[in-house]
Amino acid sequence: xxxxxxxxxxxxxxxxxxxxxxxxxxxxxxxxxxxxxxxxxxxxxxxxxxxxxxxxxxxxxxxxxxxxxxxxxxxxxxxxxxxxxxxxxxxxxxxxxxxxxxxxxxxxxxxxxxxxxxxxxxxxxxxxxxxxxxxxxxxxxxxxxxxxxxxxxxxxxxxxxxxxxxxxxxxxxxxxxxxxxxxxxxxxxxxxxxxxxxxxxxxxxxxxxxxxxxxxxxxxxxxxxxxxxxxxxxxxxxxxxxxxxxxxxxxxxxxxxxxxxxxxxxxxxxxxxxxxxxxxxxxxxxxxxxxxxxxxxxxxxxxxxxxxxxxxxxxxxxxxxxxxxxxxxxxxxxxxxxxxxxxxxxxxxxxxxxxxxxxxxxx
Ligand code: F0G
Numbered sequence: 001x002x003x004x005x006x007x008x009x010x011x012x013x014x015x016x017x018x019x020x021x022x023x024x025x026x027x028x029x030x031x032x033x034x035x036x037x038x039x040x041x042x043x044x045x046x047x048x049x050x051x052x053x054x055x056x057x058x059x060x061x062x063x064x065x066x067x068x069x070x071x072x073x074x075x076x077x078x079x080x081x082x083x084x085x086x087x088x089x090x091x092x093x094x095x096x097x098x099x100x101x102x103x104x105x106x107x108x109x110x111x112x113x114x115x116x117x118x119x120x121x122x123x124x125x126x127x128x129x130x131x132x133x134x135x136x137x138x139x140x141x142x143x144x145x146x147x148x149x150x151x152x153x154x155x156x157x158x159x160x161x162x163x164x165x166x167x168x169x170x171x172x173x174x175x176x177x178x179x180x181x182x183x184x185x186x187x188x189x190x191x192x193x194x195x196x197x198x199x200x201x202x203x204x205x206x207x208x209x210x211x212x213x214x215x216x217x218x219x220x221x222x223x224x225x226x227x228x229x230x231x232x233x234x235x236x237x238x239x240x241x242x243x244x245x246x247x248x249x250x251x252x253x254x255x256x257x258x259x260x261x262x263x264x265x266x267x268x269x270x271x272x273x274x275x276x277x278x279x280x281x282x283x284x285x286x287x288x289x290x291x292x293x294x295x296x297x298x299x300x301x302x303x304x305x306x307x308x309x310x311x312x313x314x315x316x317x318x319x320x321x322x323x324x325x326x327x328x329x330x331x332x333x334x335x336x337x338x339x340x341x342x343x344x345x346x347x348x349x350x351x352x353x354x355x356x357x358x359x360x361x362x363x
Contacts, residue, residue: 003027004027004029004030005025005027006023006025006026006027006028006029006030006066007025007028007029007030007063007066007067007163007166008023008025008066008067008070008163009023009025010029010030010166011166011169011211013210013211013212014166014169014201014209014210014211015067015162015163015166015210016210017067017071017158017159017162018067018070018071018159018162020074021070021071021073021074022070022073022074023066023070024066024069024070024073024095024098024099025066025070025098026056026057026062026066026094026095026098027056028055028056028062028063028065028066029055029062029063029166029167029170030170031050031051031052031054031055031167031170032050032051032054033048033049033050033051033170033171033174033175033321034048034049034051034290034292035047035048036048036049036290036292036322037290038285038289038290039285039289039290039302039305039322042306042309043305043306043308043309043314043320044309044314044316044317045181045314045315045316045317045318045319045320046317046318046319046320047305047320047321047322048171048175048179048319048320048321048322049286049290049292049302049321049322049323049324050167050170050171050321050322050323050324051292051294051324052167052298052323052324052325052326053293053294053295053298053324053325053326053327053328053329053330054327056094057087057090057091057094057119058087058090058115058119058326058327058329058330059087059090059091059325059326059327059330060087060164060167060191060323060325060326061087061088061090061091061092062091062094062095063163063164063166063167064091064155064159064160064161064162064163064164064190064194065088065091065092065094065095065153065160065163066095066163067159067160067162067163068080068095068151068153068157068159068160068163069092069095069096069098069099069101069153070099070159071159072099072101072151072153072159073099073101075151077101077149077150077151078101078102078149079096079101079102079103079104079149079150079151080092080096080101080102080103080104080150080151080152080153081103081104081105081106081141081144081145081150081151081152081153082103082104082105082106082141082152082153082154083105083106083107083134083137083138083140083141083154084105084106084107084112084116084134084137084154085107085108085111085112085134085187085247085248085249085250085251085297086107086112086113086115086116086117086247086248086330087116087248087325087326087330088105088153088154088155089105089107089112089116089119089120089125089127090116090119090120090123092105092120092125092153093105093119093120093122093123093124093125094119094123096123096125097123097124102124102126103120103123103124103125103126104125104126104128104144104150105120105125105126105127105128106128106130106137106138106140106141107120107127107128107129107130107137108129108130108132108133108134108136108137108250109129109130109131109132110129111133111134111247111250112247113247113295113330113331114331115329115330115331115332116330116331133241133242133250133251133252134188134242134250134251134252135238135242135251135252135253138154138156138188138255141154142156154188154190154255155188155189155190155191155193155194155255155256156190156255156256160190160194161190161193161194161197162194163194164190164191164194164195164198165194165195165197165198165201166198167194167195167198167323168182168194168195168196168197168198168199168202169198169202169214171321172199172202172214172215172216173215175319175321176215177215177216177217177218178199178202178203178216178217178218178219178220179220179318179319179320179321180220180221180315180318180319180320181220181221181223181314181315181318181319181320181321182195182199182220182221182222182223182320182321182322182323183223183224183225183301183302183304183305183320183321183322183323184222184223184224184225184301184322184323184325185224185225185226185246185248185249185297185298185299185300185301185323185325186224186225186226186233186249186254186260186271186300187226187230187248187249187250187251187254187297188251188254188255188256189224189233189254189255189256189257189259189260190255190256191323191325192222192224192256192259192260192263192264193256193259193260193263195222195263195323196219196222196259196262196263196266196267199216199219199220200219201214202214202215202216203216203217203218203219204216204217219267220267220321221267221268221269221270222263222264222267222269222270223269223270223271223272223304223305223308224260224263224264224269224270224271224272224304225271225272225273225274225300225301225303225304225307226249226271226272226273226274226300227242227244227246227249227250227273227274227275227276227279227297227300228244228273228274228275228276229242229243229244229250229276230242230243230244230249230250230251230252231273232251232252232253232254232257233254233257233260233261233271234271234272234273238252238253239252239253240252244276244279245276245279245280245296245334246276246279246295246296246297246299246300247296247297247331248295248296248297248298248325248326249297249300270308272304272307272308274300274303274304274307278303278306278307279296279297279299279300279303280296280299280334280337280338281303281306282299282300282302282303282306283295283296283298283299283334283335283338284335284338285302285306286299286302286324287328287335292324293327293328293329293335294324294325294326294327294328295325295326295327295328295330295331295334296331296334297325297326298323298324298325298326299324301322301323301324301325302322302324305320305322345357
């Protein structure tokens with residue numbers, strides 16, 4: 001019997017950092033690339049969704065956590081720590097458990113979704129609710145990892161970026177080449193950094209790429225999108241009080257800021273911002289028109305694509321991939337908040353009563 005073996009086993013020759021390390025895996029990666037028919041029609045291009053919500057803990061973080069925890073295990077680490085807007089903490093907690101390590105997570109008090117909070121606790125992490133924002137949490141986590149024998153597993157850990165680059169490999173493997181444009185949400189900017197590295201290493205002319213040249217003939221333009229209330233890269237300066245309903249990307253001073261700018265500039269790309277309203281519109285469109293349920297932060301990629309289309313900047317027929325980074329069940333309240341109100345129909349236990357509910361179209 002065959003099953004997807006996880007990103008380390010599937011791409012081992014391209015992950016030299018993992019040499020000699022044990023493989024701590026929950027069989028992450030191997031996520032579907034889904035054709036988005038409605039979106040394609042809307043923007044006049046061929047749009048695909050890389051559905052990262054289908055990873056073991058429900059977000060793309062698992063790709064980088066399998067590698068970070070495996071490298072930490074090779075170094076004899078007994079404990080890991082991270083700052084998080086939620087998904088990193090859920091992932092770190094799960095992989096630390098798998099490796100028999102303890103895990104401490106620093107999260108901004110009241111600003112992470114219930115699903116993510118539950119995951120970290122379920123996996124036995126020590127949850128430290130910090131009276132501050134994500135940026136404060138990351139500063140604290142860095143200091144703690146310097147002062148104590150705990151491994152920092154945020155994306156400033158090089159093994160995280162290594163693991164996350166595998167998503168670009170999977171996209172090229174699925175399409176037969178790189179897309180023309182890649183859209184994704186930007187928060188701490190680790191993921192845009194990782195994709196850009198992955199695409200770079202997977203081209204036919206890659207010089208000294210680990211594992212040799214790859215199948216892609218070109219690299220895509222990288223289009224990254226921040227939430228308008230948390231858009232330091234767009235504004236060109238840190239944001240002290242970042243605000244957005246997309247708590248996953250509520251970050252005012254991204255750790256991989258320079259790498260994100262490099263990905264943008266080297267790819268002739270864009271980093272722009274989308275409002276909460278645009279994010280919620282894209283969130284609803286994905287679930288109601290494409291059948292793909294994501295968390296609000298994930299919808300920033302699609303909101304950004306729609307914005308670029310509105311401005312007439314989407315080349316006709318272009319092949320476009322939008323990464324949708326986390327599962328809708330992480331933060332399900334938004335589906336209800338943006339509903340029209342006629343979706344829920346109270347009814348008696350009676351065939352007549354139910355058939356009278358016109359919303360079902362039974363007449
Ligand atoms: N989408 C989701 C669902 C996220 O959880 C994050 C980041 C991003 C996008 C942005 O990715 O930081 O690599 O630019 N979440 C981190 C966390 C910060 O702590 O879970 P990025």
